[in-house]
Amino acid sequence: MQYAIDVENGAARIVHLARDRLSAxxxxxxxxxxxxxxxxxRAIIRRLLEAHDRFDxxxxxxxxxxxxxxxxxxxxxxxxxxxxxxSDEGVRQGDAFSAYFFCLLMDVVCKDIRQLFPGIEIWCYxxxxxxxxxxxxxxxxxxxxxxxxxxxxxxxxMAKSACICNDPTFSASVLxxxxxxxxFEMLGGNISANHDEYCHxxxxxxxxxxxxxNKCDLHTQLKWTILRLCGFPRLIxxxxxxxxxxxxxxxxTFATRVRHLAEDIINAPIxxxxxxxxxxxGFPDYVSHAAEIFDNARTASLSRATKVTEVKLVTNSxxxxxxxSQYSAHYLFYSRDTAASHMPDHVFQMALAIRMRTLPLxxxxxxxxxxxxxxxxDAGEVIEHCLRCDRMSYYTHTSRHNDVRDAIASVxxxxxxxxxxxxxxxxxxxxxxxxxRPDLTFHTYPKITTDVTIVATGEKVxxxxxxAAIKKNELHSSAVMKLGHIFMPFAMEVHGHLDSSCxxxxxxxxxxxxxxxxxxxxxxxxxxxxxxLAAARAMSVLIAMSSTNAS
Numbered sequence: 077m078q079y080a081i082d083v084e085n086g087a088a089r090i091v092h093l094a095r096d097r098l099s100a101x102x103x104x105x106x107x108x109x110x111x112x113x114x115x116x117x118r119a120i121i122r123r124l125l126e127a128h129d130r131f132d133x134x135x136x137x138x139x140x141x142x143x144x145x146x147x148x149x150x151x152x153x154x155x156x157x158x159x160x161x162x163s164d165e166g167v168r169q170g171d172a173f174s175a176y177f178f179c180l181l182m183d184v185v186c187k188d189i190r191q192l193f194p195g196i197e198i199w200c201y202x203x204x205x206x207x208x209x210x211x212x213x214x215x216x217x218x219x220x221x222x223x224x225x226x227x228x229x230x231x232x233x234m235a236k237s238a239c240i241c242n243d244p245t246f247s248a249s250v251l252x253x254x255x256x257x258x259x260f261e262m263l264g265g266n267i268s269a270n271h272d273e274y275c276h277x278x279x280x281x282x283x284x285x286x287x288x289x290n291k292c293d294l295h296t297q298l299k300w301t302i303l304r305l306c307g308f309p310r311l312i313x314x315x316x317x318x319x320x321x322x323x324x325x326x327x328x329t330f331a332t333r334v335r336h337l338a339e340d341i342i343n344a345p346i347x348x349x350x351x352x353x354x355x356x357x358g359f360p361d362y363v364s365h366a367a368e369i370f371d372n373a374r375t376a377s378l379s380r381a382t383k384v385t386e387v388k389l390v391t392n393s394x395x396x397x398x399x400x401s402q403y404s405a406h407y408l409f410y411s412r413d414t415a416a417s418h419m420p421d422h423v424f425q426m427a428l429a430i431r432m433r434t435l436p437l438x439x440x441x442x443x444x445x446x447x448x449x450x451x452x453x454d455a456g457e458v459i460e461h462c463l464r465c466d467r468m469s470y471y472t473h474t475s476r477h478n479d480v481r482d483a484i485a486s487v488x489x490x491x492x493x494x495x496x497x498x499x500x501x502x503x504x505x506x507x508x509x510x511x512x513r514p515d516l517t518f519h520t521y522p523k524i525t526t527d528v529t530i531v532a533t534g535e536k537v538x539x540x541x542x543x544a545a546i547k548k549n550e551l552h553s554s555a556v557m558k559l560g561h562i563f564m565p566f567a568m569e570v571h572g573h574l575d576s577s578c579x580x581x582x583x584x585x586x587x588x589x590x591x592x593x594x595x596x597x598x599x600x601x602x603x604x605x606x607x608x609l610a611a612a613r614a615m616s617v618l619i620a621m622s623s624t625n626a627s
Contacts, residue, residue: 077186078179080202085373085384090199090206091265091317092377097197097208098242098267105207105214105251106262107221108236112203113174114166116181117229118143121167124180138173165229178202181228188224193217201263203230211241218250240268265317278314278326286333290340296421298410299341300428303334304358311362312389316373320366327362334359342428343436350432353391355402357432360389398460401537401573402431406599406606413596414490416483416604419611426614430459439621462620463570463613464532469620473530473570476612480568481515481528483608487600491589494519505555514552514563520588523561526581527552530609533569541567541575570613572606 079086094104121143125136147168149161167174179202186198189207196209196217209217218239222232240254247253254260259273266274285306289299311330315323338357339346350356362369368387376384394400407427411417419427429436435455443453447467452458466472485495499517502525506512514527527548534540545567556563564584567575582601589597 077190077198078183078200080175080200081179084382085316085376087201087263088265088313088316088373089377090201090263091267092374093197093199094206094208094262095265095267096378098240101211101242102197102208103211103214103239103241103246103248104260104262104267105205105209105218105221105239106237106260107205107207107218107225108233109203109205109225110231110233110236112230113169113178114163115229115231116167116178117165118167120184120228121177121181124184135173139177142168142171142173143177175202185221185224185228185230189217189221192220204263206262211243211246214239214241214246214248215250218248222250264313271318271322274318275322275326279329282326282330282333286337289337295410295418295424296341296428297407297418297424300338300408300424301410303337303341304408312360312369315362315366315369318370320370323366323370324363327366331359331361331363342425342432342434343438344429344432344434344440346432346434349391349393350434352389353394355392355394355399355431358390361391362389365389397535397537398533398571399433401533401569401571404572404574404602404606405431405610406603407610409603411599411603411607413600414483414487414604416486416608417600419607419614423611423614423618426618427610429455430613430617433459435459435617435621439618441621444621458620459617462617469616469623471612471616471619476530476570476609476616477528479608479612480530480605483604484526484528484566484601485516487597487604488518488585490600491593491597493585493588499525502552502555502559505558507554512551512555514556515566517561518585520585523559524581524584525552525556525561525563526566527563528566528568530568530570533571533573537569537573538575541569541573541577545575545577568605568609570609572609574602574605578605 079090083089098104122136122139125131125139146162146164147166149163151159151161153159167177182200182203185205186200190196190198193209193213196207199206205221207217207221218234218237222234225232234251237251238254238260239248239251240256240260242256244255254268256269258268259266259270260268261274289302294302311327315327335346335351338351338359346357351359352361365387372385372387375381425436426439433456435458440455442455442458443451444458445451446461446465448465450461450465452461462468481497485497488495496517496519498513498515500513502513514525516526518524529544529548531540531544545565548565548567549563553563564581565577566581567577582598586594586597
């Protein structure tokens, strides 16, 4: 009966079940509990833990450690006054086991109610109680539910609770009665026939969110991060519990506002095929998949399936290898953890525009002619030519290489590992007489040496980087090994793809970082590499577009 623990999409399932039973003529009771977490009786929870052999004894010991003493709330007042409020009841919200302990107590409430009324259905989501029963016994069920909850220490708030039935003659005396022509919201969904108020509230929230967003003076990179984080989960629940013909206008409004804000951030229009592709903007397409989202959620709820069939809200249809190689893009998320992890507004804006195969309106001036004679007629041609031809911009492949090399050295040094840049102590060990040296030597034990290479993507993502890594290995490995050091190449493709050699190097260096900092090191390393390369791509195109070489 408890849908908050170990049930996928529990709240959405209850909404669908309640709507189904409502259409079948049942009365739906929504019972509200006041301050439930803070009034849960600890003595009863302890008895439940002690009474069942299936509970691990460590759980009981944990409960006694956390809840045998009174909880103290410190209140700081004026003039340095301090007062402590002691609480002997309730579970602590935020405690790892608090939801589990609370649900044990709610299980007793549900079982006691069902024992009195065997034919009813009860769905519980933490302290939110939903009951489906015959309309003739609705008042009895509501009254007994209030009594049982009060016995177990809960306070049923009957004024905030309500019931609904599709029978127009139905009227309850214990709970306020809602009609099908009125909104009846529960667990974030509406199950009545009138969705006007519910949808109006959703629209107001959407409009308010984007209006406030536009007023915020935020770094462009941070704006994009927030937009992506909010864009993915914000309407998935709404779409899963609201019939498609009702949700369509709300979903379309959200999609339109997302698009406008995204285009405002990059100062350029975004083509439809790039808006929802994982290797471009990657925003979820709720509008096209609304029916599928709703149907899958409803089917899983009514069939009690363990899993809800996943709906792919983003596509992966870009066929160009250079576009597909953009999947490794940690720079899209804002971070200031290292000096190489962030970039100026105009640089990030151009980096995003490159990802969408467009150019900001403020710099767009097409066609563009390269000094090599090539004429680039659209944004895609400018971007690709600029990243392959050093005559298009003085921010060349060497500049990009040095930026990534320095970013790696900066991050590794920040974790306490000494680094030598362009070491010369291998020069006498190469077979060739020409001057050769790797990019970085990390003073670990044994020392690890790498050479960074950034190549253009070929017909298939990864092939060019893999071949470059092999060549670097052949070039430097023998000389480095003569000093007892280890050589590990670092090969990337210009649009972001990381060869496995990059991950191997990162993992090798991570071993010299304390275990508790491994996760942070991995994030900072990948983010710095991604950001430095994205910034270098942006600078190449920015400088090319600012030249007077227009046709």
